Amino acid sequence: MDPGADRTLSVRPQIGGIRDTFAPWEDATARPLVRFDHVSKAFGGVSAVDGVDVSIYEREFFALLGPSGCGKTTLMRLLAGFETPDAGRILLEGRDIQDDPPHRRPVHMMFQAYALFPHLNVAQNIAFGLKRQGLGKADSAARVEEMLALVRLEGLGRRRIDQLSGGQRQRVALARAIAPRPRILLLDEPMAALDKKLREETQFELMSLQQSLGMTFMIVTHDQDEAMVVADRIAVMREGRIVQVGRPAEIYEAPADRYVAGFIGDINLFEARVTHSENGRVKLASDEGLFEAEGAGPVGKTAWVAVRPEKITVLTERPADLDRDAPNVVRGEIHDYGYLGDWTTYMVRMASGRTLRAARANATRALDRPLGVGDAVWLAFQPTSAVVLTR
Amino acid sequence: MRRGPSAFNIASVALGLVFLYAPIVVLVIYSFNDSRSVAVWGGFSTRWYAALFRDQQLLDAIGVTLRVGAISATLATLVGTMAAVALVRGGRFRGRTALAGGVYATLVMPEVILGLSLLFLFVSLGLPRGFWTVTLSHATLTLAYATVVIQARLATFDPALEEAAQDLGCPPWKAFMLVTLPGIAPAVAAAWILAFTLSLDDLVIASFTSGPGATTLPMRLYSAVRLGVDPKINAVSTLLIGLVATGVVAAYLVQQRRRARN
Amino acid sequence: MSGGRSRLAAILPLLWVAVFFAFPFALVAKLSLSDSVLAMPPYAPRIDWSQGFEGVRAFLAGLDGETYARLVKDRLYLDAYLSSLRLAATGTGLLLLIGYPIAYGIARCRPGVREALVMAVILPFWTSFLIRIYAWIAILKPAGVLNAALGALGLPPVDILNTETAVLLGLVYAYLPFMVLPLYAVLERQDESLIEAAQDLGATPLQAFWRVTLPISIPGAAAGALLCFIPMAGEFVIPDLMGGSETLMLGRVIWTEFFANRDWPAASAVAIVLLATLIVPILLFERQQSKVLK
Incomplete structure (x- = not known):
């Protein structure tokens, strides 16, 4: 599971074929990587996440889809540790991570507006998490180079953040989040700031990256097309609840209710x-x-x-x-x-x-x-x- | 607004600047006047500068003022940074109103009232008035300004950056030191300089809270001004103005160059 | 959200505000109810802690409003009170009239120039306040720069030093940046398309200014007015150095009671009266500040 093992990234969507055989959620004996166990969270009496019960499996590309305010971002922040559930548990590899602060969770997040550190250059941004892990200078530098190659930003390590284009920033944010090899990568509306054409390209890149890294991705998005393209499974959220979880085709062809049917397509x-x-x-x-x-x-x-x-x-x-x-x-x-x-x-x-x-x-x-x-x-x-x- | 200024706009700004700078220019010119009288030009001379450097009392006062300023500004900036963090990032908490109230009230409170109340504090605590009482008082005055300056910067500083640092493995305290502090550093520096300048400039609070051996420059200047015009004051003023102007213009140029580079 | 942890940062600042701001005000209030005596410190009663509860009771019994009664009886205090408010109000009005065109003019300049002009307005503020007031004395005094200049032009001399006119001039001079900056802040932010929209809808430039720009800039004007009025009402240095003996302002009265008359209770009582007068503007200012800095 070396993220740098496959350097030749082809921009080739893998639709159907191999991916269809990947269905750990249908295997009753499979242990989920992340399990939300009846998780609820309210802010000032207003329920944001309401009894969410869902499992995410190793190597899965999981999408949380819903309109703004449906609680999808809160669910992600609960997993990252920035919010604490009012009720329920969140299990990572079977262990309750309730008491782990964000910095001790092997869960990394790609922030919506990227949250790149403006006072550090590209390489320093990517090395930030590696330094916290106590990785040596040489190892860290090698990993940074590897990451820069992975996101096709070779030679830009010394650039300042404000010298990058929007698309480049997005890739730095991605490299920074995957460099420390998290157990699961959280992507909060990762393509919201990109224009349509770049967004479509990036969707396919993200998919092949996830495949080649063998990493588990959880993406939050309000864009149904995006969720349909990238995800193995989609969870459609409405008012803090998950109304349906399934493969994109299942959601599209067999919606659970009128809300899902109308929201997608x-x-x-x-x-x-x-x-x-x-x-x-x-x-x-x-x-x-x-x-x-x-x-x-x-x-x-x-x-x-x-x-x-x-x-x-x-x-x-x-x-x-x-x-x-x-x-x-x-x-x-x-x-x-x-x-x-x-x-x-x-x-x-x-x-x-x-x-x-x-x-x-x-x-x-x-x-x-x-x-x-x-x-x-x-x-x-x-x-x-x-x-x-x-x- | 972006349209060009009209003749009226230009005239207002120009007149305003003349009004603001006229007295300063007069001071600088007359600091080189050989004559004792302001109204008479007695020829160019630097004798008041020479006299200034022989005035040990005045030099002592400058020393005290600089030390009080540096220490009080450092205290104010430290506590002010904490206050700003609590006010911007702390959400609603008990004591927020009291903290914000105390800070903003200090900004506009007449100095006479602040000075009087601080003096009573030191008397009731039995603290002998002197260097430390002035320093603490100035820190109290400038704490408010430091807080507001840092708070304004912090309010526009993306909290997601600190979260990103935590997400990548930083404990909260370290995330603040590694990410937020470098981000707000210019504001912290500006707060320190503002606090330092305010302390250098304060007469009223220093008069109430100072004691023997801790006479500040404004206190000296005040008694000199009361006694009548002393050309040495022109010389001190010119030096101070030169110092401040150099510092401020340098800071401005550095900032402009940094902006141009981006 | 790290709200919980950030709150810990409030502990030290809160303690500081309590010890150096709130508690001292309580002391001023207490002293204003005490009596002036010839001793050091020059007031009575003081709490005798050795007497325990009795000492506290004796102390409380010793407090009275006698000092306030003195203030009311003496015409001097009332005059000082009224002229403080009058001068501060007039000064604020003048500052609005003078500061608005300056702020507006700066806001109309192009970006690079704008910042340089703002710098230029702030710069004098960084030089000693006392020295700038001293410079005005040198200009205004009978044998000063102004009269030398007037004489050279063949005009009659003016003698305004040590009058209220001089005090107003000093106030306007010293507080001008505090009026210009908040006004500039709102004017600079104003979206130019609003003016264009107004003109597009048939307003003349003057009407557009009157109907759009001016109403939008009211928060800035209010901030500037409060930022100037409150400290001006308690100003000491300007009336003391430029106002001569007949200009009475409360700041000066407090100073004189304290330093010259050594009457601490009277100084405290005047401070309390001033504070009571300013409490409403101060609260308004605070409300506005917390809105701006939210």
Whole structure:
């Protein structure tokens, strides 16, 4: 687990493939690296973290996702030791770290605005934690060089912090936090200060860095795309609670409730009454039509059919082979559309007055769009493309 | 604001500066006047400077003043740094209001009242008045200024830096010494210089709290001024003005060069 | 947040403020209720600790408001009180009138020049206060620089040293930086787009100043006014050296009672009266300071 072992860092995202076999959280015998055991924290009577119970595993890239004020930063600061839980325990490798002050925890943090020491140069910043560990001068200097190479800042060791660009500062902060080889690296909105293009690049760099170092990362972010790209698992937080933990695809395709569904990506919801539910398939009915979707729901109660815009097919006429009672087909009229280059999003108004979103990939370079405002369309989706939400 | 100054703006600033500097210029010129009278120019002479260096009482007073200033400024800066840390970083705590109240009240409190009350303190404690009573009194006066100067800098100093140091393995005390103190060092230095200057300049509190053998320069100057115009005062003043001006301008230039380098 | 540990830093400063600031004020209050006697220290009663509780009781019984009664009866004190407030108020008004254009002018300059001008305003403050007052004496006295200059221009001499005019001049001179700096601080921070917005909405430059700049700068003006008014009301050196024998101000009365008359209770009582008068402005100042430095 030498952080410098792999110096050839390829900017190559590893999506699918090997990563899919990595799932220690599914292994009941695996010991978590960090365990939040029903942790709560309030500030002045206002609850910031409320009964959070979650485990993070060795080598995992774990993301805490939520809007500002949802408690994600507090959860991170609890682990770093800057806040003390009001209730519950935080275990690191099975040991309660309640009494360890921040400087004794093998947990390092990359601060949101980087918190680089302005009176020290780049190398001195990176060496700061090494010096505290009592690392000798020569070893420390070697490690600093290693880190500078790792974050591609070779030769900039003597630069002052105020002479660096935003992207360079970000990498110094990263190098400083990983140089002492923490058991887990905490990243507090690490890319908030970067522009969009640099942010996307950095996301992939961060992933390959985490892979090559074999280090455990926990990132706090409010940016769903960022969490989806980098994380092995995402914990979606809302008002101090974790509402769902899972792989990005699980969160996206099988959201736990309407909040998660709406927070990550766009979603269309149909409120309907459950008429039938068995074998993971639910049938529902409402004024807008009949629906069929995956999941389970209590018969006779209200539930929501959730379907992503890109899973809806836009048709100009009703398919002839469909019978009258076919589910998941609704009629509407295009009242607006947005051309995004790769996609076109259609806003379709149904007879009930509600608007749905349907997205179509622009697979050909057709400049004359066959659909326009005022056109009557049929929207259809497969039962396997939709899920039923009961919350 | 960034638009250029109007003629009225320039005139106001220029007149203001003339008003502020006229008396100082007059003093400097007349310190080289051979004549005893201010109104008559008796030719260029440095005889008042020579007379100054023969005046042992005045030289003693300068020595006392510098020592009182240095010690009281150091005390004030030390305690002031602590006060600033508590006020900025301590959040709400019992005694905060009392501390902030005491500090800000000292800033504007008429010196006569401060001097009188401190004198009563020393009398009631049975402390003989002298060098140490003036020094402690000046530290009390300048503590407020030091606190405010350091507090202002500390308030804009990112607390995350200290957290980062702790996160990387520094105990809190060491994190303060290694990260925050270097960061606020310019303000601490400025606080010391301000405290030192205020101490050098104080007449009223020193008059109340000083005793035999601890006569400060302002006390000497005051009695000299009361007795009438003594050209030696012009000479002392010019020397002091030169000293301060050199120091301040040097500090300013250093700061400008540092800024230009960035 | 290291709030808990940072609070430990408050212990020594709090002790300092208690011993050298709060306790001495209690002593002044106590002395103002004592009687003047011919002894050293020149006041009575004093607590006789050897008598224990009885001693404390005898001491408390010995305190009275006689000194205050003396102050009220003597016209001199009332005159000094009123002229202190009048001079401090007039001085503050003059400082606002003189300081505002200076601060505004500096704020309108470009950044490099601005800092140099602020420096220039502060610089005299770093030189001895006494010496600067002494310089004014040399200028204003009958055979001084001013009259020499007026004579050279063929103008009649003026004799303002040892009058209230001289005191006001001295006050304005000594406190000018304390008025200019807080005003400059708010004016410099002001966003120029506010003025542009006002002009864009049809205001003339003068109206923009009157309706936007001036209201925004009121906190600076208030800070400057308090920072000047409070110490000026208790000023000693300026009235003593520039005001002649007929200018009475409380600071001077305290000094005279203490040093010349050796009447410690009277000096204390005057100090308490002055403090009671200034307590409201002081509290206002504190509130403003804690707002600024939060």
